[in-house]
Amino acid sequence: EISNRLNQVIEFLPENVRKFADIGSDHAYLPCAVCLNRPDVQAIAGEVNRGPYESAQSQVNKMNLQKQIDVRLGNGLEVIKPNEVDTIVIAGMGGTLIRSILESHPEKLEGVNRLILQPNIDASSIRAFSISYGYQIIGERIINDEGYIYEILVLEKSEHSQQLTDKEIYLGPFLMKEKNPAFIEKWQHVLEKKQKIIQQIKQAKHPDEDKIKLFEQQKTWIKEELQ
Numbered sequence: 001e002i003s004n005r006l007n008q009v010i011e012f013l014p015e016n017v018r019k020f021a022d023i024g025s026d027h028a029y030l031p032c033a034v035c036l037n038r039p040d041v042q043a044i045a046g047e048v049n050r051g052p053y054e055s056a057q058s059q060v061n062k063m064n065l066q067k068q069i070d071v072r073l074g075n076g077l078e079v080i081k082p083n084e085v086d087t088i089v090i091a092g093m094g095g096t097l098i099r100s101i102l103e104s105h106p107e108k109l110e111g112v113n114r115l116i117l118q119p120n121i122d123a124s125s126i127r128a129f130s131i132s133y134g135y136q137i138i139g140e141r142i143i144n145d146e147g148y149i150y151e152i153l154v155l156e157k158s159e160h161s162q163q164l165t166d167k168e169i170y171l172g173p174f175l176m177k178e179k180n181p182a183f184i185e186k187w188q189h190v191l192e193k194k195q196k197i198i199q200q201i202k203q204a205k206h207p208d209e210d211k212i213k214l215f216e217q218q219k220t221w222i223k224e225e226l227q
């Protein structure tokens with residue numbers, strides 16, 4: 001049984017996916033769950049660390065999925081060849097790390113139709129990435145899985161560049177429209193934290209005025225959406 005979080009990530013795999021990579025696969029739970037259900041699908045489980053790489057390998061062996069899942073040791077997108085996969089999943093890391101993994105090897109993204117990204121924090125840096133690199137956010141989801149809030153972002157290459165406001169980059173264009181309970185819970189929490197941080201900054205000897213201004217702006221955006 002895999003987590004609700006990983007199940008929701010899997011739901012964004014395209015119907016017609018043939019071969020995908022799961023970068024930072026850890027136990028390879030995600031590719032194993034997919035491939036058990038779909039004998040037609042191939043996967044690469046990438047891991048930079050030996051421990052998780054070995055866990056992935058033994059999970060694949062245990063499930064008898066060696067013919068479908070190739071476990072590879074390496075940093076980020078280095079484990080995939082150009083045009084080898086049509087979809088890439090990167091889940092369970094910070095948004096800035098996910099972004100830097102993607103930016104390190106833009107040539108590996110050619111021929112990839114869809115990126116399914118699940119940042120634990122800093123989803124906004126992925127939205128900013130999508131604009132700079134000519135992707136379009138085609139779907140977003142925010143969930144509460146056992147008390148933790150997770151966001152899932154789905155990106156596809158687009159011909160015309162997507163316009164997002166700073167507010168949409170911060171909150172998520174789809175998520176702020178949907179405003180589900182997880183969204184409200186997350187942003188109520190962030191709002192309280194921002195308020196405390198602003199007070200702390202103001203008490204400093206030389207308060208960082210730019211930071212205060214940014215945080216006040218973010219507070220306004222959050223309040224507008226929580227109304």
Ligand code: SAM
Pocket residue numbers: 006023024025026027046047048049052074075076077090091092093101
């Ligand atoms: N993707 C799984 C999930 O969502 O449950 C595992 C998430 S786990 C918290 C993050 C994994 O990413 C770790 O196993 C770590 O070794 C791996 N990782 C971190 N940086 C990486 C990189 N640059 N390339 C490949 N794997 C990486």
